[in-house]
Amino acid sequence: MEAQYVNKEPSQFPKKSSSLGLWIGGIGFTFLIALLGYLLAKVPVFGNIGQLASAILIAVLYRQFLGYPELLRSGITFSSKKLLRFAIILYGLKLNIDTVLQDGLGLLVRDMGVIIFAILVTIWLARKFKADKNISLLLGIGTGVCGAAAIAAVAPIIKSKDEDTAISVGIIALVGTIFSITYTILRPLLPLSDIEYGTWSGISLHEIAHVALATAPGGQDALAFGLLAKLGRVFLLVPLCFLLMYIMKRKGSRDEGSEAKVEFPWFLIGFIIMSIIGSYVIGETIPVSIEFMNGISQLTTWCLTAAMVGLGLNISLRELHSKALKPLIAMGITSILLSVLAYFIV
Template sequence: MTSQASRQNPRSAGKWVGGIVFTFFIAMLGALLAKIPGLHHAGQLACAIIIAIIYRQFFGYPEVLRSGITFSSQKLLRLAIILYGLKLNIDTVFHDGLGLLLRDAVVILFAISVMIWLGKVFKADKHISLLLGVGTGVCGAAAIAAVAPIIKTKDEDTAISVGIIALMGTVFAIGYTLIEPFLPLTPTDYGIWSGISLHELAHVAIAAEPAGEDALAIALLAKLGRVFLLVPLCFILIYIMKFKNKSEQTQNKVAFPWFLLGFILMSLFGSYVLGNTVPISENTMEGISAATTWILTAAMVGLGLNVSLKDLRSKALKPLLAISITSLLLSVAAYFII
C-alpha cells in the first residue's frame, strides 16, 4: 500500500506541474500572437484565451493535466490580483485624484446598472451580465477575476466575460484614437474622458498616448481611481450575496475573498514603502508588472480551457450586444461629465 502510494504521488505531482507549465506555454503563444500587427491591440491576455478556447474545441480538455490547470485558474488567479495591487498608487489617488473619484463612482454605478438592465431585456446570462458590468465600470479582466469568486461564477462564464471585455475594450480604444483629432477637447479633458470610460488600463493607455503626456498622465490617474473603487465594490457584493442567501434561506456561505486583503496590503506597500523605505529600481517594478501579466494570462488560459463553443454561441451573443450598447452609452455619458 505504501509503495503504491509513493509511486502514485510523484505521478500526481508531475501532472500538477505539467498542467501549470501547459497554461504558461499557451500564455507564451498568446504573447507571441499579440506581437503580430493588427493583433497587438488585443493584447496577450485576449490572444491566449482565444488559443485556449480553440485548443479545447479541437483537442478537448486535457484531463490528465486538470489538477495543474485548476491550480492556475484558481490559485494563480488570486496571486495575480494580489500583485495587481502594486499598480495602484493610493497616495497619488488621494492627493491628485479625489476630484475624479466621484466621476469614477458614477461611471461604475452607471455601467453595472445599465449592463444588468440590458441583460434582463435581452435575456442574457445574469452572471455574465454582472461580470461584464463590473469589467466595463472598473478595470476589465482584473475586476472580473476579483468578482467572479464572490458571486460563484462558473469558470467558463468568467472566461467568456474576459474575452468579451478584451474585444470590446480594444474596439473602443482604437475608436477613441481615430476620433480624437476631431473632438473639441483639450488633451487633459480627452485624457479624463478616456480614463473614466474605457475598459482596461491598457486600453486607456492606447487611447490616451496619441494625445500627449499630459493626456496620458491624467487618463491613468482617472483609471487608477476606478481600480481603487474595486475594493469597496467587492465588499458591497459580498454583503449583497450574504443577504440574498439569507433571504432565500439557502445554506450557501459566501467565502471571504482573502486575496482582496492581499490586494489592499500590496497597494499600501507599493504606495508608501516601495521607493521610500525600501528602494527599488524602475526595471524591477517593470519586471514585477510583467510577471503579474504572465501569471494572470496563465490563469485565464485555465479558464479558457473550460469554454465550449456551443456554450459560447448560446451565452455570448446576447451579452456581447448588451455590452456594446452599454459601452457606447457610457462613452457618451462620460463625455458630458468631464
Template structure:
C-alpha cells in the first residue's frame, strides 16, 4: 500500500478516535449532578463547540472527523431502528399514531412559519421543527442530508434540541403532581409533546411504570413517522429543485433510511422470537448506538463557529420555543378531550 494511503488511513483512524474521546468525556460529564439532566450527547457536542472556539478546527484530523460526522451518523440512524417496535405500534398505538402525526405537522409548519416571520435561517428552523415534532437529534440527523443542511446548522440544531428538550421535560415532571390528569393521560401527553426519547422517559418516570410505558409508546409512534416524513421531504426538495433555473432535480436518496426500516423489522419480528436476543443485549446495543451518535455529533460540533451562531440561531431558537409551548398546550387539550 502506498505511503500516502497509509497516512490517509491513519488520519481517518485518529480523527474517529478524536471524536470517540469527546464522546467518552461527554458520558463522564453526564454523571455530574445537573449535567446528567442534559445527557452525554449534549455535553459532548457543547464540549466540541468550546474546543473549536479555543483551539480551532483540528485540520490534520479532518478526514476522520468528517467520517464520523457523515458515515457514523448514518450508522447510528440505522441502528436506531432497533428501538422501534413496529408490532406494538400497530397493535396498541394506532390512535396515538394519528395524534403523533398531528404533532409533527403542527411542529414543522409552525416553526417554519414563525422563522419566516422572524426572518430567521430557514434550514435551521426546518431542522428544529422536525426535531421538535419527531424525535430530537435522531430526526435532525436523518433529515439533514435530505435538505442538504450545513453541518454547522445540524450541530446547532442538535444542541438546541437537547437543551430545550431537557428544560421542557423537567418542567413536565414538576407540573405532573398539580395537573388534573391521570397517570396514563400524563404519560400520553409527555409522549406526544416532548422532544427526545430520553426527555419522555425523564418526564414520565415519576408518574409510574404504566405512565412511562404509554409515554414511550406515544413517542415511538412519532419515531415511526420519521420515515414517511423523510419521503415527503425528498419529494419537496425535488419539487423545489425542479423550479430552479436549471430545471434539474438532484436529490440524493437517503439509503440509510432503508437500513433504519430493515433494523426496525428485525428488532420487531426477528430478535427475541426467531433469533435469541436478551434485554441486556438490546440495552447494550442501545448504549452503543447512542455512543456512535454522540461521536458523530462531536464531528458536527467541531464545525460550529460561535461568531455566526449569535446572528443565526437566536430567531430559530425563539421560533422553536414558541412552537414547543404551543405543542404542549395543543397535546394537553387533545389528551383531555
C-alpha cells in the first residue's frame, strides 16, 4: 500500500505544473493579442480607433475563425476579471481630486447633468427600439461618464455578461473616435474660444483619449479645460457605482422577496486610494518623474487592453448583429443630442 501511494504521488505534480503553465499561457495569450492590437493601431486606418478597439477586433475575429482556446481559459478569465479590476485601480491615478474640487466645481455640476442625461436618454431610446437592456445601460454609462473604464467598472455591479461588456467597449471606442475626429473638423467652423471648445469636448466626448484627440489641435487652453471637464465625469464614477449597487439590491429584493446580495466592488476602494495618492502624495510628498507616471499610464493601458481581449474572446458574431445594432443606434442618437446640449451649456 505504501509503495502504491509513493508511486501515485509524483504523478500529480505534472498536472499542477501543467495547470500553472496553462494559466500563465492564457494571460500571455491576452497580452499577445494586446500587442497585435497595438501594432494594428499603428496602421493609419486603425490609428484613430486605438489599441483597445483594435485588440478587441482581433480577439473577436480569432474567436470566430479559430474558436475559443479552452486550454487557456483559466488565464484568459484571470485577465478579463482580475487584470480588469487592477487596471481600474491604476486608472485612479489619472484623477486629480484637488484640481476637480478647486477649479472645476462649476464643471462638476454640468458633468452631473451630462451623466444623468446620457444614461436616461439611452435607456429611454433602448426601450423605444426594444434594444438589449444590459448593453444599452452600459453604453449609456460609458457615454455619460468615461467610456471603457466606466463600462468596466460597472459591469460586475450590474452582473453583465462578458460578451456584453466587450461589445459595449468596442462600440464606445468606435463611436467616440468618430465623434472626436468630427469635433476637430467642426472646430474652425464653430464660434467658440479655445477654452469653450475644450470645455465642450470635455463634457460631451466619451473617453479621456477622445478628449485629448479632439482638443489638442485647439492648443494648451483647450486641452487643459477639456481634461478638467472630463476628470469631473471620472470623479462622479464612484458615487454612480454606489448608486447602482443600491438600485441592484433594491431590484433583487423585489424580484426575490428578500434582500439580494450584490458583490461589493472592492476595486473601487483601490480606485479612490490611488486617486488620493495621485492627488496629494505623488509630486508633493513623494517626488516622481514624468517618465514614471507615463510608465504607470502605459501599464494601465496594457492591462486594460489584455482584459478586454479576454472579454472579446467571448463574443459570438452570430449574436452581435441582433444584440448590438439597436443599442448602437440608441447610443449614437444620445451622443448627438449630448453634443448639441453640451454646446449650448458651455
